[in-house]
Amino acid sequence: MSELLPALPTGYRARAASAEDLGAVHRLVTACERELYGRAQTDTGGVAADFARPGLVPESDTLLVHAPDGHLAAHAWVNRRSKVDVHPGHRGRGLGAALLDWAEARARQAGGAQIVQSVPDGDSAAVALLRSRGYEPMVTEWQLEFGLAEAAVPAVPEPPEGITVRPFRLGGAAGEHDARAAHRLVQDAFDAWQPRRMDYEEWARHTVERPAFAPAMSPLAFAGDQLVGGAIALDLPETGEGYLEQVAVRRDHRNRGIARLLLRHAFRAFQQQGRHTCSLWTHSDTGALALYLRVGMTVRHSSTVHRKRLGPARPPV
Incomplete structure (x- = not known):
């Protein structure tokens, strides 16, 4: 180096x-x-x-x-x-x-061949620096929040016909089964826009193996014994809020209200833990912003993912 x-x-x-x-x-x-x-x-x-x-x-x-x-x-x-x-x-x-x-x-x-960096839109100096170096915007990211005051959280609706919802299980063979199934669900659901699939070990480090992972606030939706939707939650008491790291629904079960159902379950669970807000990130390639706005979330702030094409390395002098 x-x-x-x-x-x-x-x-x-x-x-x-x-x-x-x-x-x-x-x-x-x-x-x-x-x-x-x-x-x-x-x-x-x-x-x-x-x-x-x-x-x-x-x-x-x-x-x-x-x-x-x-x-x-x-x-x-x-x-x-x-x-x-x-x-x-x-x-x-x-x-x-x-x-x-x-x-x-x-x-x-x-x-x-390229380098990618996400910069908050509110950090004007950082944005100006990247643009001056030839970086170009790729996608927009939004952090959304939902206030968890008692009156703000709607009742959890009944699930669609044939769908059951329960919290993520932690530990033992049951926890391993939930984790592996959630990994497959998320990777399949995100295939359309993410640049590469994460293997299980990488995904787990960002989710179920983090100290902040909150299985009781992570609802999973099943059709029979098949996992068809999930919300992976982190509990961040030092910030006073809950956080949804990932929300995914299997393609053949979309447009049935399952994502809204999972969000309502997570909001209610975090409210019962005394958290004042629940937040998550999404970006323009997912097409999910409208869903989050419809369930009452609001945009807290935004970032832009910038990319620069790189030429070959300079030969040593």
Whole structure:
């Protein structure tokens, strides 16, 4: 990695990340979120799942930048996608541009034909930086929320004929069965728009193996013994809200009200746990925004996924 290390302001130093850095990276990410959104919304498990992406090698695909006082000032990783975060107290010093240069160089070195990064639309400086470097918008992402005040959550309707709903089971053979079935359901449902299928291990790190996974708030819909719909929930008490990581319905059971039914179950379960909101992300390729708006969710904020086509790696001088 040494040949790719970016030029940094005086006193700043860079190194690769390790497992011991996850806590510091999480604090950095939440500081950025509070500055931009007024609240933290990322848990440690989400950071750990990013750093465990298949094929990501921490020694070459991650970078931490420490300030002269030793505090973490910025971080980045690249593995098909990329992510760059600069602590609010260290912006305006060229760290974002330096890490963007590093991410592009590393992607080229690894043979990537493009690099993709999602940036909040409200972060005008980051958007301007990407556009100045030749990045183009691909899709829009929206974070939606539903307020869980007692009067706001409608009663859970009766399921469609032939459909039963129960919570996700955790542990033992039954939990393993639910997890494997949910993985297949989600990957099949998302095939139309996601760039690749996740294998079970990668999917599990983002969902059922995260410390925040909430099986009691994760309703599953069955036709007989076949799983035909599911909502995978995370409980984030430190933020005061619930979060739906994934919502999926099997293609041959869509347009029957199953997704709305699952959302109502999840909203009610989080309300009973004392959470004040439930949120989720969706994006323009899924076509699901209208559904979420119809059930009463509102857009909290948006991001845009940007892409840059990469030329061949420059030969060493």
